[in-house]
Structures are given as structure tokens and as C-alpha cells.
Amino acid sequence: MNREIINLKNLSKSYNIAGKPFYALKEVNLSFVEGEFTGIVGPSGSGKTTLLNIIGSLDSPSGGEAIVLEKNISSLNHSESARLRNYNIGFIFQVFNLLPVYTVYENVEFALLLQNFSQDERKKLVLQALEWVGLENHKDKKPDKLSGGESQRVAIARAIVKKPKILLADEPTANLDAENAHSILKTMKKINKELGTTFIFSTHDEKVMKYLNRTIILKDGNIEKETKK
Amino acid sequence: MIKFIIKGILRDRSKSIIPICVISLGVFITVFMTGFVKGVLSEMLTTNANLDTGHVKVMTKPYYENKDQIPIDLALLELSSITQDLVSKFPDISWVPRIKFGGILDVPDASGETIIQGPGLGLGINLFDTSKGEIERLSLKKSLISGSIPKEPNEILLSHDFSKKLNIKPGREVTFFGSTMEGSMVFETFIMSGTIRFGNPVLDRSTFIIDFTMAQKILDMGDGTGELLGYFKTNFYEDSKALKAEYAFNETYKKSEDEFAPLMVSLRNQNDLGTTIDLVGSFGSIFVSIFVIAMSMVLWNTGLIGGLRRYQEFGIRLAIGESKNHVYFLLLLESFIIGLIGSFIGTFFGILSCYYMQETGIDIQDALSNSAVIFPTVLKAKVTNDLFLIGFIPGLLAMFFGSSLAGRGIFKRSTARLFKELEV
Ligand SMILES: Nc1ncnc2c1ncn2[C@@H]1O[C@H](COP(=O)(O)OP(=O)(O)O)[C@@H](O)[C@H]1O
Ligand SMILES: [Mg+2]
Numbered sequence: 001m002n003r004e005i006i007n008l009k010n011l012s013k014s015y016n017i018a019g020k021p022f023y024a025l026k027e028v029n030l031s032f033v034e035g036e037f038t039g040i041v042g043p044s045g046s047g048k049t050t051l052l053n054i055i056g057s058l059d060s061p062s063g064g065e066a067i068v069l070e071k072n073i074s075s076l077n078h079s080e081s082a083r084l085r086n087y088n089i090g091f092i093f094q095v096f097n098l099l100p101v102y103t104v105y106e107n108v109e110f111a112l113l114l115q116n117f118s119q120d121e122r123k124k125l126v127l128q129a130l131e132w133v134g135l136e137n138h139k140d141k142k143p144d145k146l147s148g149g150e151s152q153r154v155a156i157a158r159a160i161v162k163k164p165k166i167l168l169a170d171e172p173t174a175n176l177d178a179e180n181a182h183s184i185l186k187t188m189k190k191i192n193k194e195l196g197t198t199f200i201f202s203t204h205d206e207k208v209m210k211y212l213n214r215t216i217i218l219k220d221g222n223i224e225k226e227t228k229k
Numbered sequence: 230m231i232k233f234i235i236k237g238i239l240r241d242r243s244k245s246i247i248p249i250c251v252i253s254l255g256v257f258i259t260v261f262m263t264g265f266v267k268g269v270l271s272e273m274l275t276t277n278a279n280l281d282t283g284h285v286k287v288m289t290k291p292y293y294e295n296k297d298q299i300p301i302d303l304a305l306l307e308l309s310s311i312t313q314d315l316v317s318k319f320p321d322i323s324w325v326p327r328i329k330f331g332g333i334l335d336v337p338d339a340s341g342e343t344i345i346q347g348p349g350l351g352l353g354i355n356l357f358d359t360s361k362g363e364i365e366r367l368s369l370k371k372s373l374i375s376g377s378i379p380k381e382p383n384e385i386l387l388s389h390d391f392s393k394k395l396n397i398k399p400g401r402e403v404t405f406f407g408s409t410m411e412g413s414m415v416f417e418t419f420i421m422s423g424t425i426r427f428g429n430p431v432l433d434r435s436t437f438i439i440d441f442t443m444a445q446k447i448l449d450m451g452d453g454t455g456e457l458l459g460y461f462k463t464n465f466y467e468d469s470k471a472l473k474a475e476y477a478f479n480e481t482y483k484k485s486e487d488e489f490a491p492l493m494v495s496l497r498n499q500n501d502l503g504t505t506i507d508l509v510g511s512f513g514s515i516f517v518s519i520f521v522i523a524m525s526m527v528l529w530n531t532g533l534i535g536g537l538r539r540y541q542e543f544g545i546r547l548a549i550g551e552s553k554n555h556v557y558f559l560l561l562l563e564s565f566i567i568g569l570i571g572s573f574i575g576t577f578f579g580i581l582s583c584y585y586m587q588e589t590g591i592d593i594q595d596a597l598s599n600s601a602v603i604f605p606t607v608l609k610a611k612v613t614n615d616l617f618l619i620g621f622i623p624g625l626l627a628m629f630f631g632s633s634l635a636g637r638g639i640f641k642r643s644t645a646r647l648f649k650e651l652e653v
Contacts (some may be wrong), residue, residue: 058548078553086550097545101240106233111549113230159548 006055010064013050013177026221027064029129032200034165037192039201039208042218048202051090051218052168055080055200056089057081069165087116090159090197092169098143098154101102104130105139108158129161133187141219149180153187160191167191169201173208185211234559234568235544246529248564249571252382252628255524256620257582261373261610264620266581268511268611274466274502275362279366282499283458284466285322285474287311289489292455299329299350299455301410305491306453310480319474321462325361326454328353329633332407332415332436334387336395345395347597349435351388351405353444357382366460369425375399376423379440386421386438394435399423409449417447428607459493468506471495474623514620520623521630528631532576540638557636564632565625579620585609 013025023046032038039182048120053059054066057073058081066073076084085091098107108126108226117125128134129141135155140204143151152172159167169188189211192199201208209215238245278284288296292303293637305311312324330353355361356379364370369378374389376399385403387395397403401421409415419439427433445453452543459474461467479491497503590609 009567056548079554082547082552082555084549084550085548089550091548093548098539099237099545101540106236110233110545113233114549114551162549 002033002035004033005045005069006030008202009067011051011061011066012063013047013054014047014062015061016078019150023221025054025061027222028223030090030216032198034198035213036214037189037195037199038097038214038216039212040201040216040218041061041203041209042224043204044077046218047221048061048204048218049170052170052200052202055121055166056091056168057084057214079126087129087162088165090162090164090167092155092167092172094174096125098151098158100143103140103142104135104146104154105206107143107154108161111158111161120150126157126158129157132160140194146182148176149183152176152180152184156184156187157167160195162199163195164197166198166200168201171205173203178207181207215229231559231562234563238567248567248628249574250566251524251527251625253521253575253578255527255627256572256624257579258567259389259516259623260576260579260616260620260632261586262581263516264510264579264612264616265322265586265608266516266611267509267613268285268583268587269608270505270512271611272609273275273505274496274509276429277500278460278466278496280427280504282496283325283469284458284461285459285493285495286499287315287324287457287459287491288455289491291489293492293494298609299331301330301450301455303449304328304410304453304455305457305487306451306489308452308454308457309489311457312566315457315459318478319459322459322468322474322481323362323462324457324459325355325363325366326441328441328448328450328455329456330407330444330448332405332593334391334395335404335406336397337402337404343496343571346406347391347394347435349391349437350432351407351444352436352438353448354438354440355442356438356440357442359571367427372425372427374424375425376421379422379438381420382440382443384422384439385421386422388433388436389424389426390433391435391437392421397421403598405446405447408621409447410453413449415447415449430504441601457491465505466496468495468497471497507537513615517622521626524623524627525630525634528627529634553640557640560632560636561629564628566624568628569621572621573626575624576617576620577586578601580612583610583612587612 008028008030011025011028011030012023014021014023016022028051040051042048050059054061054073055068056075057068059213066083071080071084073081089170099110102110105126108129109122112122112125126137127139130139133156135150135157138146138150141152146154152175166195173184176184185208188199191197201212212229214228215226258445287305289303289305292300292305295303309327312326315322315324324545330351330457332349332351334349336344338344346429354363354367369386379386385405387397392398397405403419403421405415405417407415422548427436443453445451461470470574472495475493475495475498482490482492497506504564546556547553586614587610
């Protein structure tokens with residue numbers, strides 16, 4: 001049995017809307033083990049992004065606990081949560097979020113700058129990451145010269161270049177056509193197998209479902225159903 | 230990391246070129262305006278000092294109180310001993326006496342009958358003792374319109390306008406009518422040597438200049454003078470020094486019973502020049518403050534250093550594990566660099582323009598024709614050392630304030646909010 005790396009206990013997140021609390025997540029209990037390839041599925045507004053942001057310590061819970069890699073998210077300060085992200089968590093967003101002034105190579109390299117890699121080490125890692133996503137020939141292009149599928153691949157390369165334990169992807173295929181969506185998922189699956197990276201997705205895209213080992217269906221901040229393959 | 234960020238800024242024009250332009254422009258205006266206004270104001274002080282007030286001036290008390298009437302009867306006597314005393318007490322000031330006196334210049338025909346006459350303002354200055362430097366101080370050579378500067382005691386120099394009014398040319402004899410210090414009648418014949426234009430309406434109307442010793446003689450003043458002007462040997466007016474001298478000197482005569490005791494008055498306390506002096510001192514800071522505020526607002530409000538475009542980058546950087554403090558720190562560092570570049574460019578052009586304006590200036594003689602104050606007729610900028618620095622204050626501060634304001638967004642929003650804003 002693989003090691004448990006994320007444990008959510010009675011996790012809640014509420015926002016104050018017009019003076020009344022509004023629950024984006026309600027007492028969610030979930031745990032994830034190393035090497036999972038899991039999708040959080042639900043309609044828009046069901047709390048998927050909120051859940052991923054809390055796991056990634058970009059947001060903090062209003063109730064319950066989120067333990068990520070043995071760290072309690074609520075108790076981390078700014079720099080501790082930055083550190084957690086820096087070494088252990090990669091993000092992929094729905095919008096590709098590449099920095100337009102940098103080349104593909106530089107966008108990926110960016111993620112390494114906070115750690116003390118030498119220039120040679122960085123080069124090796126970046127080229128390797130670009131190879132995984134099949135973009136080694138596009139490394140000197142600027143993002144505006146790339147297709148949507150290619151852009152998302154760069155984002156994946158940027159997320160995995162540090163070889164994080166956890167990769168969080170918030171609707172990574174939402175802006176892609178079917179062909180690109182499938183190819184992106186295959187790439188991620190490959191990385192999941194080869195590097196053992198834990199993948200947690202959010203999606204409401206049917207195409208994604210068949211790739212998932214585990215599906216968690218979220219509705220109005222509650223877990224409605226969970227299926228495992 | 231910083232290298233990487235700088236590379237990004239340089240590639241993104243809206244992040245580099247435009248803020249640098251805004252900063253350069255602001256710095257340019259600050260430097261240029263400061264140099265120009267300070268130039269004009271200090272030129273005004275210099276003009277006043279040279280033509281009228283000295284850096285300090287010693288007179289008898291009643292003379293000072295009635296100075297508008299040019300009261301030579303209230304003159305300062307024992308000039309030599311007072312001068313000696315002043316020289317020993319204030320070794321860094323040089324002293325020159327001047328006599329101002331009123332009278333009539335009369336142009337006679339061959340038989341001695343008056344053709345034309347007019348009231349004038351006489352000025353007795355050291356024309357022949359070059360060590361006193363009066364010819365340079367009043368820039369007589371430069372102001373000469375026709376003829377020459379007097380070489381003999383019986384020669385007289387007229388303001389060009391006055392000579393035109395009297396309709397005479399150099400070489401012509403004129404007679405001065407006036408009264409001595411004691412009130413007796415004087416008439417003395419002079420030969421007109423030349424004409425000058427001070428470029429100052431007050432002086433150009435009807436001034437005539439004769440030698441100081443000659444003035445002493447014809448006005449029967451013995452070893453006396455109307456005014457004794459002191460100039461710092463550095464040639465620059467130094468307010469605090471002047472005030473100190475003024476205080477120290479007047480203190481020694483405070484208890485004097487003599488109603489004609491000498492009184493020292495600094496430039497600050499003459500011709501309402503105090504405000505001008507204060508303005509020269511504070512103008513830079515006033516201008517800098519205005520520009521720091523205005524430019525920070527421009528930079529911040531136009532989102533040139535913050536804004537949503539920038540938040541995308543911040544969001545990504547936070548996501549890859551950069552801390553908020555570090556993002557903020559680099560934002561400030563980056564604005565410091567941009568501010569520095571902009572300040573350099575703005576200062577360079579500001580000083581260049583000031584230098585140009587220092588050499589050429591704007592002639593406002595016509596606009597001044599009715600002015601009653603002594604004001605320079607050519608407005609010139611002045612390149613001073615502080616101009617090299619003054620632009621950096623608004624340049625750096627504006628960028629810094631602007632960035633601080635923009636960067637507040639990093640802290641004010643929760644990290645998750647930053648990302649929500651990215652999901653457009
Ligand atoms: N900062 C916020 N303030 C108020 N409500 C929010 C905020 N962020 C998210 N929500 C609400 O929480 C719910 C869940 O949002 P989200 O996690 O983004 O859903 P999903 O990603 O599944 O579309 C939504 O109803 C959303 O409107
Ligand atoms: Mg979402």
C-alpha cells in the first residue's frame with residue numbers, strides 16, 4: 001500500500017456573502033496516496049478550485065484540517081507555504097498562464113530559479129521536462145507562437161520540472177479540443193507512471209473520465225460519490 | 230531570479246520603456262524647472278547685490294531709514310576707519326563705498342545757455358581703483374553702448390536713455406547742478422565719455438556715473454560715503470554668514486549714543502529679498518514633492534508597474550513557490566532599477582537643457598520696461614551641483630511609491646484571490 005500524502009478531515013471553506021456564510025466546501029473527508037491519478041469531477045461552482053487551492057496551500061481552510069505531506073496547511077505562514085509549493089507541489093491551470101515575454105525554455109526554467117540549481121543542472125532538467133511533453137523543438141518560441149495544446153504542455157513541463165510529489169491541475173483540458181485533451185492526458189498519465197507523481201485534477205470534462213483511476217464527484221461542496229478502478 | 234525578472238521587464242515595453250519615459254520626463258521637468266527657477270531667482274539676487282544692495286551694506290541709521298530720498302546729508306563719515314574696522318572684523322568680505330546722489334544735468338550751448346536739462350540719479354563709484362572691481366561688478370564694459378568708460382575724474386558716464394533724453398553724444402560737456410552734504414549749491418562741469426545700458430528700467434531711466442573720489446569732492450563729503458557695500462570674497466551671497474555679520478556688527482553699536490552710528494543691513498533685509506532667498510532654498514524641495522506625488526499616482530494608476538498583467542506573473546511566481554515577501558522585494562528592486570535608469574536619462578537631459586538655458590537665456594527686457602524692482606532682464610537657468618541629485622529623489626521615490634501601492638495588492642489579496650483574478 002502506498003504512503004498517504006494528503007489527508008483532509010472535515011475540511012470546510014466558507015465565504016461571507018452579504019453577511020451570511022456561504023460554504024464552498026462542506027466537511028470534506030478525503031485522503032490521497034502517493035502515485036494516485038485522481039479526478040475531482042463536478043459542475044462549475046461545486047468547489048473544485050477551492051479544494052485544489054487548499055491542498056496547494058494557496059488558500060487556507062475555514063474549518064477542519066488539511067494535512068499535506070505531513071504539514072498542516074492552516075498552520076503554515078506565507079514563507080512556509082511558499083516553501084511547500086516550491087519543493088513539492090506543481091500547478092497546472094485552466095488558462096495556460098505562460099509568461100508572454102519569455103521563451104518556452106525560460107518559462108519552464110522559471111520554476112527552477114527559486115532552488116539552487118546550477119545553470120547546467122537547470123538546462124538538463126528543462127530539456128528533460130520539455131522532452132516529456134514533446135516540445136524540445138519549440139524551446140525558443142514565445143508563447144504567442146504556440147497552439148493551445150502546446151501551451152498547456154509547456155505549463156505541464158513547468159509544473160513537473162522540479163519533480164514535485166504532487167501535481168494539481170485545475171481543469172487542464174477545459175480550453176482544449178478533444179485531440180489535444182487526449183494527448184495531454186496521455187502525457188500526464190505517462191509522467192504519473194514514470195515519475196510516480198501524484199496527480200489530482202479537477203474537471204467537468206467527460207473525455208477525462210476514462211483516464212482516471214479514481215473519481216471523486218463533488219456537488220455543492222460535498223462529496224457525492226467516489227469510484228475507483 | 231532578479232536577472233530573469235529584469236530580462237522580462239526589458240522585453241516588455243509597457244513595463245520598461247513607458248515607465249522609464251514617465252520617470253525621465255518627470256525628472257527632466259523637475260531638474261529643468263528647478264535649475265531654471267533657481268537660476269532666475271539667484272540671478273535676481275546677484276543683480277540686486279551688484280547694482281544696489283551688496284551682500285551686506287553699511288550706512289548710518291537715519292540714511293537707511295530715509296534711503297529712498299538719497300539723503301547724502303546723512304552720510305557715513307570716517308569711512309577709512311570704519312573700513313579698517315570692517316576689514317579686520319570680517320576678513321572674508323571686501324568693502325566698496327558708493328555715493329548715490331540726486332541732481333540735475335544741464336546741457337549748455339556755446340555761450341553757456343541751457344539747451345536742455347533733466348533730473349538724474351548720480352552714482353559715485355570707484356572707477357579708477359581696479360582692485361575694487363566695480364567696473365566688473367556693474368558690468369560697465371559689457372553694458373557700454375557708445376563711447377568709453379571714464380578715464381579722467383572729470384568724465385561722466387550716462388545711461389543711454391538719459392543721454393537720448395538730453396540728446397547728447399559722448400564728448401559733450403554737461404554741467405551737474407546739485408547740493409553738497411551741507412546743503413550748499415554745487416555746479417561742476419563734466420565731459421560725457423560714453424553711454425551704458427544696465428538692462429534695468431530703474432537704473433536706465435536717468436542714471437549717471439562719476440568717480441567716487443570726485444563725488445566725495447564735489448559733494449564736499451570729506452572722508453565720507455553714502456553707502457559702504459560688502460561683498461563676500463567668494464562672490465556668492467551666503468545668507469547665514471551675512472546675517473551673522475549683520476548681527477555681530479550691529480551689536481557693537483547697539484548702545485551707541487551717536488544717532489549717526491553705522492548700521493549693517495544684509496541683502497536679505499533689503500528690497501524685500503528675503504522671500505526670494507527663501508524661495509531659492511525651498512523651491513527644489515517644493516518641486517520635488519509635487520513631482521514625487523504626481524508621478525507615483527501616474528505610474529500606479531496607469532498600472533504600469535502593477536495591474537492585472539503583472540498579477541499574472543505574481544500568481545505564477547507564487548504558485549511555483551516564491552514567497553509574497555520575495556515577490557514584493559523584487560518588485561521594489563525592479564522599480565528601483567527602472568527609477569534609476571529614468572532618473573539618469575531625465576537628469577541628463579534636464580541638465581543639458583539647463584546648461585543651454587544658462588548660456589542663452591530668455592530675454593524679457595521688453596516685458597520689464599515698467600518694472601520698479603531690480604530684476605534680471607535675461608532669464609537664465611543655473612546648473613548647480615544639487616541639480617545632479619535633485620532628479621533622483623522624485624525618480625526613485627515615485628517608482629518606489631508607485632510600486633509599493635501596486636504591490637500592496639500582493640498582500641491585501643489572499644493568494645487564492647490572485648488566482649481567481651487570473652481566471653478571466
Ligand atoms: N473569494 C470568494 N468569495 C466568495 N465566493 C467564492 C470565492 N471563491 C469561490 N467562491 C464560491 O465558491 C464556490 C466554489 O467555487 P470554485 O471552487 O471556484 O468552484 P469550481 O472550481 O468547482 O467551479 C462558488 O460558488 C464560488 O462562487
Ligand atoms: Mg474552478
